[in-house]
Amino acid sequence: MRLIIxxxxxxxxxxxxxLSEGSASASRQNGVNVYRWGNxxxxxxxxxxxxxxFPEEYNDWRDVEPVELIDADxxxxxxxxxxxxxxxxxxxxxxxxxxxxxxxxxxxxxxKEAYELIREETDAPVDRVRFSSITEREVRDAFANPDDIDxxxxxxxxxxxxxxxxxxxxxxxxxxxxxRQLGDDFISVGRVQSPTLKLxxxxxxxxQAFDPEDxxxxxxxxxxxxxxxxxxxxxxxxxxxxxxxxxxxDADDAYADLTGxxxxxxxxxxxxxxxxxxxxxxxTTAFISAASSLGYSAQQAMSIAEELYTTGYITYPRTDNxxxxxDLEEDALLDEFVGxxxxxxxxxxxxxxxxxxxxxxxxxxxxxxxxxxxxxxxxKVDLSDDEWEIYELVVRRFFATVAEAxxxxxxxxxxxxxxxxxxxxxxxxxxxxxxxVYPYSSASENHVPDVEEGEELAISEVRMEAKQTQPPRRxxxxxxxxxxxxxxxxxxxxxxxxxxxxxxxxxxxGDPPRPTTLAMAVxxxxxxxxxxxxxxxxxxxxxxxxxxxxxxxxxxxxxxxxSREMLxxxxxxxxxxxxxxxxxxxxxxxxxxxxGPCPKCGEDMLVRRSRQGSxxxxxxxxxxxxxxxxxxxTGEPQVLEDHCEEHDMHHxxxxxxxxxxxxxxxxxxxxxxxESEDEVIGPCPECGVAPEEQRGDGDEAEGGELAIKxxxxxxxxxxxxxxxxxxxxxxxxxxxxxxxxxxxCEEHDLPELVIDADSDDPWELGCPICNYEEYQARxxxxxxxDLSGIGSATAEKLGDAGVDSLAALREADPDxxxxxxxxxxxxxxxxxxxxxxA
DNA sequence: GCAAGGTC
Numbered sequence: 001m002r003l004i005i006x007x008x009x010x011x012x013x014x015x016x017x018x019l020s021e022g023s024a025s026a027s028r029q030n031g032v033n034v035y036r037w038g039n040x041x042x043x044x045x046x047x048x049x050x051x052x053x054f055p056e057e058y059n060d061w062r063d064v065e066p067v068e069l070i071d072a073d074x075x076x077x078x079x080x081x082x083x084x085x086x087x088x089x090x091x092x093x094x095x096x097x098x099x100x101x102x103x104x105x106x107x108x109x110x111x112k113e114a115y116e117l118i119r120e121e122t123d124a125p126v127d128r129v130r131f132s133s134i135t136e137r138e139v140r141d142a143f144a145n146p147d148d149i150d151x152x153x154x155x156x157x158x159x160x161x162x163x164x165x166x167x168x169x170x171x172x173x174x175x176x177x178x179x180r181q182l183g184d185d186f187i188s189v190g191r192v193q194s195p196t197l198k199l200x201x202x203x204x205x206x207x208q209a210f211d212p213e214d215x216x217x218x219x220x221x222x223x224x225x226x227x228x229x230x231x232x233x234x235x236x237x238x239x240x241x242x243x244x245x246x247x248x249x250d251a252d253d254a255y256a257d258l259t260g261x262x263x264x265x266x267x268x269x270x271x272x273x274x275x276x277x278x279x280x281x282x283x284t285t286a287f288i289s290a291a292s293s294l295g296y297s298a299q300q301a302m303s304i305a306e307e308l309y310t311t312g313y314i315t316y317p318r319t320d321n322x323x324x325x326x327d328l329e330e331d332a333l334l335d336e337f338v339g340x341x342x343x344x345x346x347x348x349x350x351x352x353x354x355x356x357x358x359x360x361x362x363x364x365x366x367x368x369x370x371x372x373x374x375x376x377x378x379x380k381v382d383l384s385d386d387e388w389e390i391y392e393l394v395v396r397r398f399f400a401t402v403a404e405a406x407x408x409x410x411x412x413x414x415x416x417x418x419x420x421x422x423x424x425x426x427x428x429x430x431x432x433x434x435x436x437v438y439p440y441s442s443a444s445e446n447h448v449p450d451v452e453e454g455e456e457l458a459i460s461e462v463r464m465e466a467k468q469t470q471p472p473r474r475x476x477x478x479x480x481x482x483x484x485x486x487x488x489x490x491x492x493x494x495x496x497x498x499x500x501x502x503x504x505x506x507x508x509x510g511d512p513p514r515p516t517t518l519a520m521a522v523x524x525x526x527x528x529x530x531x532x533x534x535x536x537x538x539x540x541x542x543x544x545x546x547x548x549x550x551x552x553x554x555x556x557x558x559x560x561x562x563s564r565e566m567l568x569x570x571x572x573x574x575x576x577x578x579x580x581x582x583x584x585x586x587x588x589x590x591x592x593x594x595x596g597p598c599p600k601c602g603e604d605m606l607v608r609r610s611r612q613g614s615x616x617x618x619x620x621x622x623x624x625x626x627x628x629x630x631x632x633x634t635g636e637p638q639v640l641e642d643h644c645e646e647h648d649m650h651h652x653x654x655x656x657x658x659x660x661x662x663x664x665x666x667x668x669x670x671x672x673x674x675e676s677e678d679e680v681i682g683p684c685p686e687c688g689v690a691p692e693e694q695r696g697d698g699d700e701a702e703g704g705e706l707a708i709k710x711x712x713x714x715x716x717x718x719x720x721x722x723x724x725x726x727x728x729x730x731x732x733x734x735x736x737x738x739x740x741x742x743x744x745c746e747e748h749d750l751p752e753l754v755i756d757a758d759s760d761d762p763w764e765l766g767c768p769i770c771n772y773e774e775y776q777a778r779x780x781x782x783x784x785x786d787l788s789g790i791g792s793a794t795a796e797k798l799g800d801a802g803v804d805s806l807a808a809l810r811e812a813d814p815d816x817x818x819x820x821x822x823x824x825x826x827x828x829x830x831x832x833x834x835x836x837x838a
Numbered sequence: 839g840c841a842a843g844g845t846c
Contacts, residue, residue, distance in 0.1 A: 008844090047843075110844065157843085166841090167841075171841095184839080188840070188841080193842090
């Protein structure tokens with residue numbers, strides 16, 4: 001039997017299709033897809049299926065000195081048991097095996113890991129094929145010319161694994177132990193995350209140190225044929241043109257001169273034609289950046305792209321390449337879009353061009369083609385609005401790369417008024433070119449009318465504006481990813497995750513991300529004692545070492561040992577400063593949790609966590625002062641910069657994914673609840689007076705009533721007046737005025753409610769019981785979507801079939817028990833759905 | 839429980 005191993009299931013399926021000419025069939029083994037035809041089997045891994053770690057005896061952070069990790073063994077253990085088992089079972093039957101993982105360094109290492117698992121079972125020959133895109137031609141070529149695994153290249157990847165683990169784990173444990181942060185809130189550092197964090201921290205330092213300067217700008221409106229245009233005052237600053245006037249008296253003088261005359265005389269008119277080249281093909285970074293200008297975070301953009309890739313509508317979204325492969329036929333791909341409603345006309349127009357040649361970027365790699373549509377076009381109804389918007393972006397980017405350049409006409413007019421110079425720059429799009437098919441990049445014009453030298457233009461108004469220089473801007477997520485790429489930090493697959501990790505670790509907040517006090521302290525500590533780990537030089541050095549290993553000039557052991565020696569020297573420095581570092585980190589952690597002074601004793605009020613795990617606001621003077629305030633029960637609290645004037649307290653935001661909301665000032669919220677009275681609306685269905693026939697034998701009518709209640713934590717609910725004896729309750733929305741209407745629900749004996757009755761668009765919530773029942777039915781379907789990553793249409797169908805939870809899914813198919821929730825692909829869910837329907 | 843890198 002011949003065994004072929006790919007990096008992912010999708011690649012396995014497509015390679016099987018190509019090599020078998022469509023005759024391959026799929027079956028499942030230990031929950032893993034295996035494609036087969038004749039004597040051949042193809043199995044897809046899930047990236048790395050083994051991972052590096054320390055032996056078990058190093059697991060306890062308290063028992064092991066962090067420095068001991070430096071010389072600890074590094075072992076490789078399976079992390080994807082099902083796939084490893086399947087691979088080994090298949091290997092036992094194999095006479096030959098072919099590694100067909102991705103064509104890059106990490107792919108070589110993943111291939112070598114598969115090779116070693118195969119070697120545990122058989123001595124059958126193992127070869128390696130390399131291809132940059134899964135097209136018929138490339139795949140057939142590759143399989144016709146097999147090569148060997150490049151063990152040196154794989155060793156380069158292993159050096160990275162070992163160095164990252166040893167540095168990351170040893171320093172992470174050291175900082176966490178020194179600050180006594182051992183739970184979920186440990187303090188992490190790493191080769192990629194820490195230099196990335198330093199970028200953000202350095203920018204914040206510049207902002208904090210920034211000293212704004214005053215300057216003035218002067219504008220004049222000039223008239224031509226009854227319509228006006230704006231011109232700006234400028235002067236010659238040592239041969240350079242300057243618009244900013246730094247001295248107020250100078251600005252006043254210029255303003256006085258300009259207002260002293262009624263007209264300006266045109267002294268020069270210059271026209272220039274500029275070519276505006278179409279953009280280059282999308283790699284991951286360029287894609288994230290384009291999606292970000294549509295309002296998507298890096299993480300959102302990538303997960304939508306991954307979904308579009310798995311469903312077959314776009315190519316692999318993780319790529320460094322910006323040059324389309326030779327066998328991408330641009331006109332054939334355009335042809336697919338002809339007649340496809342939304343895109344048809346644009347595709348036809350592009351096909352009419354004399355020459356269809358795509359642009360090329362600077363980066364040409366072997367990993368994957370640039371991101372482009374596959375030519376399989378989804379019906380719009382099958383995608384969510386977001387998915388469609390991203391899909392359209394990818395399609396239009398492809399269109400743009402084969403479209404013609406745009407041309408602009410630039411018009412520059414200089415005029416003299418009272419001895420002062422004015423200028424106006426106009427911009428007109430003469431040939432729209434690619435802008436016609438790619439509306440995302442700016443094509444805005446600035447109208448300046450045709451004028452001639454010597455012409456007199458009336459001045460209708462002169463304005464002087466006092467301004468201040470602005471501090472540098474914070475990095476936005478896509479700018480940060482771009483900078484990481486420039487500095488070689490992370491990879492196309494990991495950069496967006498690294499940023500997400502900084503959020504999770506409590507190092508950055510908000511968008512654009514701001515560093516927390518803790519982040520500043522971590523970077524400071526690292527700069528002082530382990531400068532290497534916050535500098536991008538560590539990555540540069542590692543890259544150089546990896547290249548040397550890949551070229552056979554250095555050995556993995558030498559490189560790893562040198563790195564270990566370097567880390568030992570770092571620990572020599574750290575040893576004596578443990579206390580000092582710990583204290584600094586602890587103070588910073590406290591600063592991030594501080595809301596303001598306690599009204600009872602003046603100490604700080606802090607966000608704290610109870611033993612049960614819920615958050616509340618408590619006084620730092622505990623146990624002497626026992627003052628507390630409640631916080632909402634959902635989400636992780638985050639202290640905002642916003643501030644309540646009345647109570648001198650920072651506002652709090654509760655982070656809970658899509659349910660994130662701003663709680664505001666905890667004292668205001670508590671006081672609001674104290675001042676409001678419960679509003680009774682009807683009988684409690686659990687313990688109120690109900691008609692005799694609706695009551696079960698054991699039920700007792702205690703006379704409980706339902707009331708609208710405001711809790712001190714800021715939440716509102718409809719609850720029983722006999723609480724806590726009866727804990728019946730229904731949730732109400734957090735925001736908006738609640739009013740009770742005349743309309744009445746006969747079934748539940750309750751009035752209908754309206755939220756925000758005063759606004760133009762009130763929400764008619766209706767009977768609170770009916771509303772809650774509808775809400776539960778709706779969220780069951782949403783939960784299912786979240787669990788399985790399936791589309792809403794499928795989830796609804798499953799809901800209709802009575803499957804409303806993962807547990808129900810498992811009941812329907814015991815095989816699912818072995819599958820990780822996150823590992824459930826859309827294809828699998830569709831299979832289960834088919835089974836259920838049959 | 840630590841990293842970064844694959845993958846879902």
